[in-house]
Amino acid sequence: MSDLSWTIAAMAAVTYGARAWGLGLPTTRPRGFARRFLDHVPAAVFAGLAASGLPGAGPVDGAWRLAAATVTVLVVARTRALAPGLLAGLMLYLAARALGWA
Amino acid sequence: MPGAPAFHAGFRAVLPLWIGIVPFGAAYAVSARAAGIGPFETQLMSLLVFAGGAQFAAVGLVAAGAGPWTLVSTTLLVNLRHVLYGVVVGATTPLRGGHRWLAAHLLTDEVFGVHIAQGRGRAGFLMGAGVSLYLVWNLATLAGSLLAHAMPDPGAIGLDIVFPLAFLALLVPLLRDRPAVLVAVSAALGTWAASHLLGPSLALTVVAPLAATLGAGLGRPTERGA
Numbered sequence: 001m002s003d004l005s006w007t008i009a010a011m012a013a014v015t016y017g018a019r020a021w022g023l024g025l026p027t028t029r030p031r032g033f034a035r036r037f038l039d040h041v042p043a044a045v046f047a048g049l050a051a052s053g054l055p056g057a058g059p060v061d062g063a064w065r066l067a068a069a070t071v072t073v074l075v076v077a078r079t080r081a082l083a084p085g086l087l088a089g090l091m092l093y094l095a096a097r098a099l100g101w102a
Numbered sequence: 103m104p105g106a107p108a109f110h111a112g113f114r115a116v117l118p119l120w121i122g123i124v125p126f127g128a129a130y131a132v133s134a135r136a137a138g139i140g141p142f143e144t145q146l147m148s149l150l151v152f153a154g155g156a157q158f159a160a161v162g163l164v165a166a167g168a169g170p171w172t173l174v175s176t177t178l179l180v181n182l183r184h185v186l187y188g189v190v191v192g193a194t195t196p197l198r199g200g201h202r203w204l205a206a207h208l209l210t211d212e213v214f215g216v217h218i219a220q221g222r223g224r225a226g227f228l229m230g231a232g233v234s235l236y237l238v239w240n241l242a243t244l245a246g247s248l249l250a251h252a253m254p255d256p257g258a259i260g261l262d263i264v265f266p267l268a269f270l271a272l273l274v275p276l277l278r279d280r281p282a283v284l285v286a287v288s289a290a291l292g293t294w295a296a297s298h299l300l301g302p303s304l305a306l307t308v309v310a311p312l313a314a315t316l317g318a319g320l321g322r323p324t325e326r327g328a
Contacts, residue, residue: 008146008147011147011150011151011177014174014181015152015177015184016206018181018185019185019205019206019209022188023205024192033318036317036321037317038189040313041190042218043277043282043286044288044309044314044317047293048292050290051266051290052294052297052302055294065263069270072270072271073270076271086121086271087118
């Protein structure tokens, strides 16, 4: 194995360790403040991931990406399904790019 | 096999994300090959590390001539948020024996998101979602390695927007009450602002727990039956 292969194995070990550590932590179902904290983690993570990936390359591109995000939110709020909302936002943004608007 | 319907449901739940994952898996392989990483190591990273953000970071570091310790410590930093995912999944989903070991390999941003939004509490769903993503990520890596010269940059054709849109779509059903909305807004603004200083991954690692702590102080989100 090359030196890089060993480095990749070490990268895999720290990644696996981070995930396994979290999975191994709770021994009983958390209650009170800890339970409320864990209940709020998904919304915080999804919002953070969306916010860090959404800004575009400049104000015009950013505005179209924001428009696509708004369409996704509205469609998901109405249909309660991931795929239609994702596709609607994506189609709007790709259409704007194809027309040279974004 | 017990849990097979849940496994299939999890596998199918990730399918809409394949639109974004295929070009990014291929783009990872193309950039890895361009950075001088061999096809074996390119695929090995997708098979063993299985963390898109960390893999892209590693390619950039290899291209810049970074050493092994820099690669490993950056990977750890980029993937620290996975501790949080593990805690949430471990607290809400009963995982036993092999499932727990396998889940620790498959728990990416996307798998966590789809599982929490649609399959909370179902170990089979988590496995199905994880296997679906693992399969497509590795096949896309292989395709990218083989067709390195013909692959466009997904950012250049606009497909980089798939992931933020997917996470927004996963977020919407969780916004049932005022504390949940405040958590989401503060996490979004906080991550966006902190990204300029810390980079997106570390910003999320710092801000998401703070926003969840704020939410815990405000109250519990409306129960979703799991």
